[in-house]
Amino acid sequence: MQIVYDTRKDLPCKALHDLFVAVGWSDGIENPAMLKNFNVPFINSTIVFSAWAEDKLVGCVRVLSDRMFRSILYDLAVMPEFQGQGIGKELVRRCRECFPDSEWLVETETAAGFYEKIGFKPNKDIFLSIPCKWF
Numbered sequence: 001m002q003i004v005y006d007t008r009k010d011l012p013c014k015a016l017h018d019l020f021v022a023v024g025w026s027d028g029i030e031n032p033a034m035l036k037n038f039n040v041p042f043i044n045s046t047i048v049f050s051a052w053a054e055d056k057l058v059g060c061v062r063v064l065s066d067r068m069f070r071s072i073l074y075d076l077a078v079m080p081e082f083q084g085q086g087i088g089k090e091l092v093r094r095c096r097e098c099f100p101d102s103e104w105l106v107e108t109e110t111a112a113g114f115y116e117k118i119g120f121k122p123n124k125d126i127f128l129s130i131p132c133k134w135f
């Protein structure tokens, strides 16, 4: 099936939530305020790419960037039945193409193998954090 890539930031909340549920990031019982605002992090990101199979959202990624030195990838997800077809790699490639000289960071517990496969190196810096109050 042909995959079409898009740059719109206002991804439909329901389709986005379905994608997050499908990859195990959401349990499907978010509170109404969270569901209503599910695309806000995408709208407020520097760049967004999404992948579509006909009218179905099958992949997404968003980036926060200063557009020069530092860029961070968030929420890269591909529908399980569409994984292994190069969609994740293409979404990241399109992001990197926007700011080719930037440093690129990503935080992941489960997808380190994927990122190493596409050129990311393990980073030994120590990050400190304050957790998000939403989840």
Ligand SMILES: CC(C)(COP(=O)(O)OP(=O)(O)OC[C@H]1O[C@@H](n2cnc3c(N)ncnc32)[C@H](O)[C@@H]1OP(=O)(O)O)[C@@H](O)C(=O)NCCC(=O)NCCS
Binding pocket: 023, 074, 075, 076, 077, 078, 079, 082, 083, 084, 085, 086, 087, 088, 089, 090, 106, 107, 108, 110, 111, 112, 113, 114, 117, 118
């Ligand atoms: C991680 C994820 C986005 C990869 O998307 P994908 O479309 O299946 O990946 P691709 O098909 O583009 O894979 C590109 C390459 O990485 C490899 N790869 C994919 N997942 C991998 C993994 N977990 N470990 C090692 N290599 C992996 C593929 O085999 C492929 O290699 P090739 O170029 O030699 O064929 C997808 O598995 C996913 O949505 N996972 C759940 C959500 C998640 O963990 N997201 C990352 C959080 S930051």
